[in-house]
Amino acid sequence: MLKVIDRKDFSWSVVFIWVALTGIGLVAIYSATLGEVSQFLPAHIQGNFSRQILWISISLVALIAIQFTSPRTFQGGAYILYAICIILAIITVFVGIEVGGGRRWLSIFGFRLQVSEFLKLATVLAVANYLTHKRNMSVGNFKTALTTVMMILIPVAIIVMQNDTGTALVLLALIPVVLFWSGLPYGISLLIISPALIGYFSVIDILFGVIAALLITIAIFFLQKTKWLTVSSVLLGLVVVVGTEVALEQILQPHQRARVEAFVNPTLDPQGSGWNVLQAKTAIGSGGLYGKGFLEGTQTQLRFLPEQWTDFIYCVIGEEFGFVGSSLVLLLYAGLFLRLLHMAGNHKHPFAQLVIVGVTFLYFAHFIINVGSATAVLPIMGVPLPFVSYGGSAFLANSLMLAICLNLYLNRRSFSIYR
């Protein structure tokens, strides 16, 4: 076997972005937990900053170590890892540490691990491995698609049982992306994601939902020019629009409905459900161009933001570093995603492609949901911002995923299907 590793294939730019986001995250976590606000926070939250540094150190070691492993390890170990993570996640549902109404953490050797974070990684690897062996997906290969969907839905279901809807949604985003990359026709891919889009617009206004459904149907018609697909798009659109309305009126729990209503119109009940939305918007908006300065954000330091070290960390950045700081974060992410996608497109091995694309869109989903929640583009869903938010397991899992992507690309010349 000829081993060709070109050092030039190590993507330093990705590492640079990783360092930059981690650094920004540390600054924001420091401000959110150790600024003036610390006096209003319980002691264990004040320890977040040093814990995060510990996790970053662990992640750094792991990131370097992974560069020296063979890419085939990931492919070979994918199913085993997937199985282990599934089992651990199920155990967590029953014996996990309960925090805020959900069992998400498993205590291992004194470390609190959020298994669902690693489950995401395992799912990406497992799905990529599975699809690598079932190339050239087409409409005819319905069974393959179904298996893929099931492989993702199982962890999603477990995570939902852990009462972590946000993470479950993130994982769900994997379905259209990997199917699309594996050759699912454009029209069908669009059909798959259409419920999310139509649903989103229907929540805002039923008219928007109808328009979205219409536009998507037209797009599908031009992409595929298949009668049955167009018809099913119309039907699906109808079902989603009506379903959303029914869900809003009938199915959702009162607190969930309140959250959705607060998203649509936060000023309706500024002291109640709209409170978080309004405070988040106020924090970001009042940051202005340059922000109020490090440790100077009144919204942050006076405890107006909920979970400001994780789910609302983007508000801390927005308030204290302004438009300059928050757009820098956006640019770093955009750069990371584009670079990763470029790496996927330039890799010859489908496993590597699928892993990198999957990882990218896991990050992307996190990014959109987190920033969307903070800026009130989306209803509030508790999801951390990759590399920036506090959270050891998430940071480690995200870094591991990035390390694997780096490794796969580093080995792109040797790691080939034609060996």
Add this chain to the structure above:
Amino acid sequence: MADTKQAQKLRAYTRILQTIVIIGFLVMFGRIFHLQILDYETYSPMSMQNSLRMEIVNPARGLILDRKGTIIVENQPIYSITITPARFNMASLPKLAEFLRIEEEIVLERILEAQSYSWHRTSRLFTEVPFEVFSTIQENIWQLPGIGHQIESKRHYPTELRASHLLGYLREASLEEYQSSDRIRLGDKIGKSGIERIYEEYLRGDVGTEYIRVNAYGQALGTYDDGSLNIEPVKGSDLITTIDAEVQQLAEKLMENKRGGLVAIDPQTGGILALVSSPQYDLTKLAGRMDASYWRDLNTSPDRPLFNRAVSNRQPPGSTFKPFMGLVGLHMDLITPQTQIYNPGYYFRGRRYGDLADPGNYNLERAISRSSNTYFFWMMDRIATRGHLNTWSRLIKDFGMGPLNNIDLPSERSGIIPDSTYMNRTFGERRWAIGDLMSLGVGQGMVSVSPLQMAVAVSSIANGGYRIQPHIVSAVREPHGEIRYTNPVLERIEWIREDHLDVVKKGMEGALVEGGARFYGNIPDIQVAGKTGTAQNPHGENHGWFIAYAPADDPQIAIAVLTENSGFGSISATPIASLVMEQYLTGEINRQHVYDYVLNFQPRIRTLEVVESD
């Protein structure tokens, strides 16, 4: 070839996914641009409002001092704990109870009460809590969502004075008062009676504002920007009164268990030295947290303690009217100081008008000192017969009887000094005759006055014919120390002649020697001039009057006392007035027996209807 096709496909996939990423980025970028650049003007003030709380700082209400500078009304802080039930978390109940040092059940009961009042409005949970409790809660307020605290102040009366009708009480401003003034906020307490009401504008001061940094729990974190935005409250002005606290206190003591009014006045300036309406009420029970049952009792008591008998009562002056009749008679040339009128024991005009004075000849001086009715019936007969009722009425009113004297107290009422208009209105045109006017000559019948009016009137005799402006506040001391004096006018009553006054004064001095006042009216070493009176009361026991001034040669105090339903003025009102004057002039009481007599005085119940005279 397949390979190239594969590569093309790959490139297309990559492009599509990159496009999605770019769209996502642009949406978020547009969103933050919108929030941080376009809507900055909206959110920046919102975050300011969030973290800043503007608090109204109430100014200290002005103090009230007596003529010697003794503080008689001041302020005392009261500490209250408030609750907004909707934001309160029942889990923190034990902690709250611990901080309050009150049993949990009682706290819970109050919380439920507050809930039943309103879930969202803030109400007082406990008022007038000790300072230590208040400060503990203040420090731990962030652990107690929905709990608040506030410092208010209440009026405090450091001396033993009650002076309830003089000072007055505060109550929450009514909706109309709140709407009519931009200086009154809802819930503010304002003066509702006494000088607290008249001088509300001075006492009130201006509210200040303080900007306080608060966190999301509403916990105060100190002033914002070192208080650069704060506006200091302006303290209310102090009132310097003409009241003599010692004299007032004695007067109150002497008037205890009696009904009536007392007004002591400086006849040279018009400054009120003491003003008592009895029964009084307890201002301390109306300060701060009002005692609701006490307030109800005050409003329903048959004694009407809220009624100011010193300035609002209307009673016939009885024989205390005679000195003024004398001056009017001299001026109208009905009599001269030498005019002698024979008293056979009655005066006859259509019927007999009784006279209890010894039969014999009376000149004016003797008629006053011995209080002979005949002399004054004779005079009134002339006035009525010659149709001079209106002249008489005008001259009497010049003394301050009848019209308002514009004292700085609310609820002053005018008296009645009848003229033809009044008679026509009361009886009907030409439906009244001389017989209806006769008793006016001895201060009975329709003529009616308040103790204040009698005090003002007797001051005119004491000060040599000047109409005084009775007043309680002599100066307003502004917060920065500047003192602005009130300007009470002293107006010469043109028609009063010095020689006429001398006669009347002699008569009043004589009353202390040979008249009814001689038993209790004399003060050792000080010459007193006075006149007793008894107002006939068709509804029950007669009312006793006494008017006086002293020292007779250099009057420094003039006084009018009315004791209701206590019979002769000589035994009820006179000793009170003389003790008050003694206290003012000598600084002490040397006649313990008179003092004890007054304290133990029980009005006699008379069964016999006795005609006026004493």
